[in-house]
Amino acid sequence: MKFFDIFKSTNSKDPNYEILKTRVTDEFADSIQLELKSVAAEAIKLALEERENKYMRSILDESYFLLDSLVILPKDREIAKKFDDFLITHESVDEDFKKHFFQKILQKEYRSQRGGVVHISVNFSPTVQLGQSSLENLTQEEGFQVSMKGRRISFEAQANLCGPFKKEKSSKIFSSSSQVDSDFSNNSSSIESKHDGKNLISNLNASKINIKIYDSNGVTVHQSITPILLGREPSVNSSLSADTSLLRIDSRYVSRHQLVLVNIFGDCFYYVPEHASLTCMRADGSVLEKMKLYKLSSEHAETLNLGIDSLKNNFPSRPEGSSSDYAIVDLSLSVADPHLNHVGTPRPRAVP
Amino acid sequence: MADSDKGFDSFSSNEITYNFALCDGANSCAGSGYAAKWLSAFMVDQFQKTEIFDYKELNNVFFRAHNEVKRNFPETGSTLAYVSALPDRLVLASIGDSYLQIFQPKFWKFGRWNLFLDMPRDLDHLGNPTQLVGSEVCHTLNISEINTHGIYCVVMMSDGPGLVLDEAYISKRLNTLGRLKPSKDDLHYLCLSMAQEALSRGCLDDTSVAVIWLNYTKS
Numbered sequence: 001m002k003f004f005d006i007f008k009s010t011n012s013k014d015p016n017y018e019i020l021k022t023r024v025t026d027e028f029a030d031s032i033q034l035e036l037k038s039v040a041a042e043a044i045k046l047a048l049e050e051r052e053n054k055y056m057r058s059i060l061d062e063s064y065f066l067l068d069s070l071v072i073l074p075k076d077r078e079i080a081k082k083f084d085d086f087l088i089t090h091e092s093v094d095e096d097f098k099k100h101f102f103q104k105i106l107q108k109e110y111r112s113q114r115g116g117v118v119h120i121s122v123n124f125s126p127t128v129q130l131g132q133s134s135l136e137n138l139t140q141e142e143g144f145q146v147s148m149k150g151r152r153i154s155f156e157a158q159a160n161l162c163g164p165f166k167k168e169k170s171s172k173i174f175s176s177s178s179q180v181d182s183d184f185s186n187n188s189s190s191i192e193s194k195h196d197g198k199n200l201i202s203n204l205n206a207s208k209i210n211i212k213i214y215d216s217n218g219v220t221v222h223q224s225i226t227p228i229l230l231g232r233e234p235s236v237n238s239s240l241s242a243d244t245s246l247l248r249i250d251s252r253y254v255s256r257h258q259l260v261l262v263n264i265f266g267d268c269f270y271y272v273p274e275h276a277s278l279t280c281m282r283a284d285g286s287v288l289e290k291m292k293l294y295k296l297s298s299e300h301a302e303t304l305n306l307g308i309d310s311l312k313n314n315f316p317s318r319p320e321g322s323s324s325d326y327a328i329v330d331l332s333l334s335v336a337d338p339h340l341n342h343v344g345t346p347r348p349r350a351v352p
Numbered sequence: 353m354a355d356s357d358k359g360f361d362s363f364s365s366n367e368i369t370y371n372f373a374l375c376d377g378a379n380s381c382a383g384s385g386y387a388a389k390w391l392s393a394f395m396v397d398q399f400q401k402t403e404i405f406d407y408k409e410l411n412n413v414f415f416r417a418h419n420e421v422k423r424n425f426p427e428t429g430s431t432l433a434y435v436s437a438l439p440d441r442l443v444l445a446s447i448g449d450s451y452l453q454i455f456q457p458k459f460w461k462f463g464r465w466n467l468f469l470d471m472p473r474d475l476d477h478l479g480n481p482t483q484l485v486g487s488e489v490c491h492t493l494n495i496s497e498i499n500t501h502g503i504y505c506v507v508m509m510s511d512g513p514g515l516v517l518d519e520a521y522i523s524k525r526l527n528t529l530g531r532l533k534p535s536k537d538d539l540h541y542l543c544l545s546m547a548q549e550a551l552s553r554g555c556l557d558d559t560s561v562a563v564i565w566l567n568y569t570k571s
Contacts, residue, residue, distance in 0.1 A: 054537040058528045063541065166545040345378040345449065345511065345557075346480050347429040350488040 028086055029101075032079075035154055036105045040070060040126070043157035044110045044118055051161050052116035063164035064109075064117040070126035073156045080130055087128070099125050118161060126157075207263040209296070210332045215251040216324035222247055226268060230329065231258040231276075239273075251327035253278060253307030253319070259329070261296070268296040268333055280304040280329075281318055301332035360385040361510050361560035364392035370437035371396040374562050376450050376510040378429040378484055387425035387486050391417055395434050407495060410445060414485075414493045421486030429484030432493075433471070433508045437566055442504065444496045446471040449481040451514035454498070455505040455526050465505065465526035467519050471496060473511075503531070506564040512557025513550030522546070529565070539563050 044067060052060055074080035090097040102125055110118040211222045211230070224245040229236070233256040234246040240260070249258065255276035262269055272279050272288045280288045283303045287310050288294065296302055307326040308316050319326040360377035362385070373395040377384025398413045414432075421430065431448025446452045452471040457463050472494050474482045483489045505526050509517065525546055529538065543561045550559050 054535055055541065056529065056532060056534060056538050058530060059538055059541055062528060063545075164541055166548070345376070345429075346380050347378045347384075347427070347487045348480070348482055348484055348489040 028082055032083070032154060033105065036072065036157075039072070039155045039157040040105055040159070041107070041110060043070065043159040044161075045112060047159040047161050048110065048112045048116045048118050049114075052112060052114055055116075055164065057115055059164065060115040060117075063166050064119050065161040065163035066165065067106075067118055067120050067124055068160040068162040070106075070124075070160075071129045071158045072126055073129055073158070075154055075156060079154045083128065099123075102126050207261075207266075207268045207333060209261055209268060210301075210330075211247060212330035213247070213249055213327060214323040214329075215249050215254075215327040217250050226261050226263040228261040229257060229259070230261075232256045249306065249327050249329070251306065251323060252325045253309075254327055258306060259304070261331070264293075269293040270296055270302075270331065277309075278306065279308045279310050280306050281308050281316065285318070287316060296331055296333060298333050301330050304329045304331065360388055361558045362389040362392040363508070363560060363562050364396045365564075366396040369396070369399055371399055372435045372437075372506070372508070372562065372564055374433045374450060374452075374508040374510065374560060375485075376431040376448070376558065376560065378481070378487070379558065381428045383425050384428040384430055387421050387428040388430040390425065391421055391430050391432060391485055394420070395432065399436060410443070410495065411493060414445065414447075418485050418490050425486055429481075429487035431481065431510070432485050435506050435508070435564065437564075440500060440568070442498050442500055442506075442566070444469070444471055444498075444506075446494045447474060447490065447492075448484045449473050449475055449479075449511040451507070451509040451511070453507045453509075453519075453522070455507060455523065456502060457531060462531065465523050465529070467523065468504070469496060469498060470519075500566070500568040502568060504566045504568070505529070506562075506566065508560075508562040508564070510558055510560040512555045513547060513559050513561055516550050516553040516555050517546060517561075521549070526563075533567065534565055539565060 048065060051065060055063075074083050087098055087101075090101070094100070106120050106124070106126070108120055110120075207226045209224055209226060209228060211224060211228070213220050213222070213230075224247065227241060227244045228247060229240060229244050230247045230249055232249060232251075232254045234248060235257075236242060236244050236246070237257075255278045257273045258276055258278070259280065260271055260273055262271075271293050272290045274291050276290065279290065281304065282288065282294075287308055288304070294302075305318055305326060305328055307319050307321075310316055360379045361375065362377075363372075363374045365372045373392040375388035375392040375395075377386075377388035379385075394417050395413075398417075421428065429448075431450040432446060433450040433452040434445040435452070436443040442454070444452055444454070451473070453467060454469040455465045456468040457465050474492075474494075476482050483491060507522055507526075525542060528542065534542075543563050546561045546563075547559045550561070
């Protein structure tokens with residue numbers, strides 16, 4: 001193609017070329033994205049500056065805050081309606097649209113000049129809240145007055161932080177695609193639950209787990225301490241700590257690294273690693289999603305059928321085959337013997 | 353500042369008389385948490401702000417508390433770590449297996465925070481307390497008195513975190529403060545992070561950490 005052909009082709013009215021017009025909703029998204037980024041950053045910065053003044057600089061250097069809540073308020077009825085329609089339209093196609101949309105709006109961390117840092121946890125999602133102002137139409141005069149430099153202010157944001165928390169070593173287990181089971185994420189009453197994934201993993205305590213494996217070797221029972229990796233050829237890689245217990249499963253349809261058990265703040269969780277090609281099915285028929293944490297109940301055992309290929313089949317059924325093909329794993333928390341694990345301080349008694 | 357579980361530990365302070373007490377109830381006995389709570393509150397409210405320290409008076413108050421615990425909370429027991437910050441000295445008292453340590457920066461504020469005084473702990477060969485307030489065995493209150501000058505950090509811990517947080521770690525954490533006056537929020541953060549570190553190091557017991565920052569200047 002010659003240089004002048006470029007101008008020729010763009011200016012030509014060839015029917016083969018079609019200029020795609022931006023849809024109204026996309027245009028709206030583009031227009032608000034920058035403003036939302038700006039108001040969110042301003043609100044977080046304001047909350048950080050208010051909070052960091054209470055702390056010494058040396059403490060700010062070794063700690064971070066977490067964004068506890070971010071409330072976004074549309075400033076008038078028109079914006080509120082458009083924004084609401086925008087979210088509803090997209091959520092009808094993608095249930096997690098709101099989360100994905102705001103993940104693009106929010107940065108991973110925000111910093112102040114004094115050294116304060118705000119981390120945004122992976123699963124954080126702001127709240128869009130309609131206030132009194134969101135229901136009122138602007139008068140013609142107000143439409144000009146709200147903007148100091150000619151820009152119309154569409155949103156307002158309020159941020160709340162929690163912490164500070166001491167910075168810990170990072171872990172690779174909580175990647176951007178990881179999710180936390182709802183049982184776990186609802187536990188927001190404790191300080192620990194407000195940590196992001198990195199800190200949760202660093203605060204591991206060991207749990208003793210009873211593991212029963214039905215495979216080509218028959219039934220084998222193990223009692224191991226977390227972290228534990230189960231699979232066809234389990235080996236410790238960079239994403240697992242060196243003290244990980246390795247348990248081999250001998251069956252045809254099982255991934256090399258099939259299941260990982262970890263302990264987070266005294267609760268045991270299990271998940272299928274990202275690189276596992278196959279997954280597992282729980283007793284209730286639900287299939288484990290990769291990198292999603294599932295809590296192991298202390299009250300009852302969990303039975304997992306291995307060898308589920310969720311990619312080939314959207315609605316996989318429970319495998320019907322011998323355990324040499326499809327292994328079964330029973331997981332249960334080992335009940336501590338109060339006589340063996342006595343941590344209570346005894347009351348001294350007089351010697352007769 | 354203290355971070356304590358709702359179980360068996362209790363921390364009380366009196367900001368008028370500068371008296372502080374941390375008590376850890378024996379968690380083999382159901383009511384020890386109540387005994388610890390009562391004892392810590394009782395100890396910090398007994399003394400008025402005074403320049404004169406009287407060993408005999410402290411002993412009398414302590415054994416009165418012991419008898420009250422025995423009467424009101426039978427079959428319980430609690431440790432006691434007690435600090436009274438008098439205008440020119442620090443009075444420390446302890447009984448049981450709780451930790452009471454004084455740290456001070458070397459070279460008159462300019463050096464690193466180092467352990468200055470570690471109060472004795474009453475332990476048998478198994479690491480269990482040999483005497484507790486309100487128990488059958490309670491005979492000697494460990495008392496120390498130091499003439500003060502400069503800045504100090506009093507660290508009070510129940511035995512759970514005390515066993516896993518060594519002197520070097522506490523010293524390192526206190527170095528975060530440097531020689532500046534910390535705010536209440538700074539101390540709260542310090543206590544919380546130390547308690548969380550104790551839990552992550554495998555502490556399964558009740559976890560309480562209190563840090564008191566004191567500045568003595570010559571008038």
